[in-house]
Amino acid sequence: MYPTKYHTPKTLSEAQKIFAAAASPAYLSGGHTLLPAMKLRLAAHSDLIDLSAIPEMHGFTQKADRLSIGAMTRHHDVANSALVAKLIPALAGCAGSIGDRHVRHRGTIGGSVANNDPAADYPAALLGLGAIIVTDKRQLVADEFFTGLYQTALQPGEILLQVEFPIPQIAAYAKFRSLASRYSVVGVFISQNNKKVRVAVTGAGAGGVFRVQSFEAALEKDFSPSALVTCSVDPAYLMADASGSSEYRANLINVMARRAVENPGKTSCYN
Amino acid sequence: MKISERAFRAVGKPLARNEDLRLITGKGRFTDDFNLPGQLWAAMVRSPYPHARIRNVDGRVALQLPKVLAVYSGADCEADGLKEINHNPVPSTKYDLKLTGKDGGAVFIGKHTLLPTDRARYVGEAVAMVVAETREAALTGAENVMVGYEELPFVVGTVEATQPGAPILWDSQTDNILVDSSFGDAAATATAFAKAAHIVSDVFHIGRVTGVPLEPRAALGDYNSETGRYTLYAGSGGAVRQKHELAHVLGVEPKDVRVLSFDVGGNFGTRNRAYVEFGLVMWAARKLGRPVKFRADRSECFLTDYQGRDLVTEVSLAIDESGKFLAMRASNLSNVGARCVSLSPLSKGSGLITGSYNIPLATLRSRAVFSNTMPTQAYRSSGRPEVTFAIERLIDKAATQLNMDRFEIRRRNLVAPSQMPYRNAVGSTYDSGEYEINMDKLLRLADWQGAAARREDAKRRGKLLGIGFANYVESSIGTPKERADLIVSPEGIEVVIGTQPAGQGHETSFAQVTADLLGVPFERVKIILGDTDVVSAGGGTHSGRSMRHASAVIALASDDLVSKAKLLAAQIFHVAEGDVEFDDGVFKITGTNITTDWFDLAKRLKELQLEDFPGGLWVRRDNEMHTPVFPNGACMCEIEIDPETGGIEITRYATVDDVGRCINPLIVHGQTHGGIAQGVGQALWETCYIDPESGQPQNGSFMDYGMPRFNNLPFFKTEISEVLSPTNPFGVKAGGEGGTTPAPAVIMSAVENALAPLGITGVEMPATPAKIWAAIQKADRSALAEYI
Structure with missing residues (x-):
């Protein structure tokens, strides 16, 4: 790791000030992507600004028809929250399916969302639930937030504070894991809210997480696995790597979508 | 008594x-736990090319950086008279098959200098070393060493490296083949094949994997100018061997080298042979007058730990009307990498091509080839999983081809206890064993009787159940x-x-x-x-x-x-x-x-x-004690394939292992469990794939190298069978490798058994979900109607 200066601001404004004054700063949340990259010398930052001591970035709040989760909330805490389990059980399951025990005790929802790894689970959950991303400057809907591989609408220095989830009637997540990394080769998050269906796919898109309108239309007509049998995704828009070809991923999107529909309220892991 | x-x-x-x-x-006292006052750190400059001439090594920029003390190249090693690591790769007990060069002469192994002076021959080869006050400074120094490379044509594939026109790694040689030896009675085998009712043949590639010890390799070297003695802290497979080999490298008497190797965080063969960094830190310690330490990071381990397997085997079996094996032919080709560190895998496997079976005649051609890859070494059960894979998969194929029960065809051909000690057709003498009894015990342990009902149950759940079986015999020399x-x-x-x-x-x-x-x-x-x-x-x-x-x-x-x-x-x-x-x-x-x-x-x-x-x-x-022993056993597993995703779940796994006298069953069972995981890993998850177009290794981290995980494996049923070996006082055979030896064969047997309704054969390891799904797409899927 190249030399870096580590900061632990106690307030948001302190964090913003440090960021503004530094040469090449980075915010640090769980650090599970950033720190390995820095250790491998693939990333270098003059200053690391750890956001974990800022109180308003933690915990759960229910506001009318929304569940708000602080950006620095750990995956383990989302997975084990009684409130999340009651309101959106598939989201609790999704958090509990990320990585391993060690990852879940360090990794945060905000870190995962801001990093937008094309195989991460949370981007699918946010897009699949139609979440709202609250930053220190503005609010964004998930459809506008995820803009490409490891790319988001966040501007330099902008801090992601909370994620607000509309509470759906049904939500479910099904994912097929890589045997090496345990990231999703394909993960499909589905929700139904006031007759509107959202289907979001992670792990497969050549441009990162995406929605599948044809699946959504089919499920809005008939929310059942059989409605998806004739649906397909064009492999041309999908990734290909050692975990599988784009055709294989297209198949898995269909299979995982059906399995999500078959298991409402649940997160199902395969492989 | x-x-x-x-x-x-x-x-x-x-x-x-x-x-x-x-x-x-x-x-524990692992290598990295040791630190000496005033110690420096070394970092390696590694070749990004599979094959390149080294024009020059320019350390001027690196030497200007803070805390960087020295930059060393192959020329510096040569100037100081450092010798190559004298690997002695040809197994040499009286009972090892004698491997030779093409003309029957000595085997050319390629000089393993600490740093090369002429060329880099694989991606990751150390071409220079930087020593600095801290590890970080050494790594930064290494990034700033300018190496002038001239890229050369390269070859990484095992078969490709043997072909005429393939780029040649060593100038003194006319091709890349370093070993070409034949064994057995060729004329009698040919006669047996000529009169056989059935001939079954296949070609298998048992691919390249690596050992992935939890503890990365590390070394701490010191030199005492008063006593003239070197000290090395380095975990290995045996400190005495390292002492002698490193004394040769440094040009001193063995008494002037002390090697300390206490707790070692995993070996599996990767640490049995000396590494260049071991010699380099000792040499640098003398030159700089301070101790020098090196610790590989995980990526360096993936690239430059000695790797395993990588054997292509062509096998044929001649069988009579009744299903008796008459003769066998095999041609085994081992990819040793850029230089030859060990021929143990080829040699060990060569002596066991006939497996647990009484095959009266056999011929074998054993060859080894250089390629632009990291050298291979003995890896857990060196050479035996490869040949076990070949004979057991071939017998499964024979059973299908002859329309015989796969257990019956094996029973008909197993070496019987009355034949012990049994000399096989390539000259290995099996000391003892009750092979058919192992099979019977295993079928009970694995509840073979209940398998048909489990297959129906799986079918109801939309899963293809596969039952894998393999016998094995291995040698411990x-x-x-x-x-x-x-x-x-x-x-x-x-x-x-x-x-x-x-x-x-x-x-x-x-x-x-x-x-x-x-x-x-x-x-x-x-x-x-x-x-x-x-x-x-x-x-x-x-x-x-x-x-x-x-x-x-x-x-x-x-x-x-x-x-x-x-x-x-x-x-x-x-x-x-x-x-x-x-x-x-x-x-x-x-x-x-x-x-x-x-x-x-x-x-x-x-x-x-x-x-x-x-x-x-x-x-x-x-x-x-030269006389080898032959641990043996039988193994069965059940898997379920999800035909929609190609995903595999191992649902049952049972083994019976004849380890001879079992000194501590707790340890032996543990060894078997770990060995199974390692063997299954090769079948399903692990591969060191090298892109033939670029020569670049594709599996450099845990993100892309699939390890066995406890939640991908079932609870094992392992039974120890103690048929005492007559060759040593306690009757010990061995218990460390029997878990691994049949595992690739038994898993692939199960995969093929599961896919039999679709007529799919020849899925290659690792049998990933994507490969299985692709094979299902190409097959006649009408049989799947009952499942989905």
Whole structure:
């Protein structure tokens, strides 16, 4: 790791000030992507600004028809929250399916969302639930937030504070894991809210997480696995790597979508 | 009484391991735990090219950086007269098959200099070293060394490297083939093939994997200018071997090199041979007058730990009308990488091509080839999983082709106990074993009877159930010499021995053996390993040799020690030597009430200082034992394939393993469990894939190298079968590798069995979901209608 200066601001404004004054700063949340990259010398930052001591970035709040989760909330805490389990059980399951025990005790929802790894689970959950991303400057809907591989609408220095989830009637997540990394080769998050269906796919898109309108239309007509049998995704828009070809991923999107529909309220892991 | 007929108190008991408390409380002494005052750090500059001429190494920029002290290249090594690592790769006991070069002559192995002067021959090869005050400064220095490369054509594929026109790695050679030897009776085999009713053939590639020890390799070198001695802290498979090889590299006498190798966080063969960094840190320590340390990061381990397997085997079986095997042909081609470090995999496999079966005739061509890849080495069960895969998969194919039951065709051809010792068609003599009994035990253990019902149940859940089966026999040979010192003190007995555990529990099982031989409590025996100033000789740990060699030499040393102790007792009590009897730890003077024991004798000797016993009550014994043993067994597993995703779940896994005498069943079961995981890993997840277009390794981290995980494996049912080997005092065979040996074959047998309704064959390892799904797409899927 190249030399870096580590900061632990106690307030948001302190964090913003440090960021503004530094040469090449980075915010640090769980650090599970950033720190390995820095250790491998693939990333270098003059200053690391750890956001974990800022109180308003933690915990759960229910506001009318929304569940708000602080950006620095750990995956383990989302997975084990009684409130999340009651309101959106598939989201609790999704958090509990990320990585391993060690990852879940360090990794945060905000870190995962801001990093937008094309195989991460949370981007699918946010897009699949139609979440709202609250930053220190503005609010964004998930459809506008995820803009490409490891790319988001966040501007330099902008801090992601909370994620607000509309509470759906049904939500479910099904994912097929890589045997090496345990990231999703394909993960499909589905929700139904006031007759509107959202289907979001992670792990497969050549441009990162995406929605599948044809699946959504089919499920809005008939929310059942059989409605998806004739649906397909064009492999041309999908990734290909050692975990599988784009055709294989297209198949898995269909299979995982059906399995999500078959298991409402649940997160199902395969492989 | 023969040892094998005695009743034991400690041997055979599942005693908890002596080493565990130390290891789980952070008191292990791994290489990186050692630090010396004033130590510097080394980092390697590694080739990004699979094959390139080194024009120059320019360290000027790096040397301007803070804390960087030195940049060394191959030219510097040469100028200082450093020699190559003398790997001695051709296995050399009387019982190893004799591999030779193309003309029957010596095998050209390619000089393994610490840093190359001419070319880089694989991606990751160290071409220069930077030494600095800190590890970070050394790494930054390494990034700033400018190496002038001229890219050369390269070849990474095993078969491709043999072909005419392939880029040649070594200028002195006319091609890349370094070994070409033939064995068996070619004429008689040809006759048998000519009259065979059936001939079954196939070609298999058992791909390249790596050992992935949890502890990355590391080395700390020091030089004392007053004594002229080098010291190296480096975990390995045997410190004594490293001492001799590194003394040669440095051009000094072995006595001037001390190697310390205490706790080792996984070996699996990757650490048996010396690494260039070991010599480099010692040399740099002398040049700079300060200790120098190196620690590989995980990516360096993936690129440059010695790798395993990578064998292409073409096999044919001649079979008569009744399903009896008449003859076998095999042609095995081993990819040794850029230089030859070890031919153990090729040699070991060559002697076992006929597997557990009575095949009267066989011919074998064994070849080895250089390629622009990291050198390969013996990897857990060196060479045996490869040939087991070939014969067992071929027999499954024969059963299908002949429309015979796959168990029946095996029963008809297994070597029978009455044939033991059995000399196979390529000259290996199997010592003992009850192969068909293993099979029968296994079928009960694995509940073969219930398999049909489980298949129906899986079908109802939309899953294809596959049942895999394999027999196996393997050889345990290894370095033939071992030494033990037994030292008695008033407090206990110390055993100094030259094996090197990396998790095998030697401190426990060797103590069990010693305790029973000397009639002392297990708790009073201590095993001393790992410092070449204490351990003067020893063959290290590989090839399943340690328990067998240790128990044999400890048994001989114990006899010597008993004789010496009788002499001592006679002097102490002023009686004739013949009047001292020894039984189960107690020395008795005939015709008196006087009795004494080991510790009392040691205490009295300490007080008396008798001149016939310099150094106290102790013995040193050397033993040379060439005769191999042949652990064997049978293995069965069940898998379920999800035809929609290609995903595989292993639902059952059972083995019966004849390890000979089992000293500690807790340890042997643990070895079997770990061995299974490692073998299954190759079948389903692990691969060191090298892109043939770019020559770049594609699996450089845990993000892309799939490891076995506990939640991808079922609980194993493992049963130990003890058919004592007649070749050594305790009847030990080996228990460290039997889990691995049949595992790739049994998993792929299950995969093919599951996919049989679709007519799919020839899925390659690792059998990933994507590969299985792709095979299903190409197959006639009408049979799937019943499942989905």
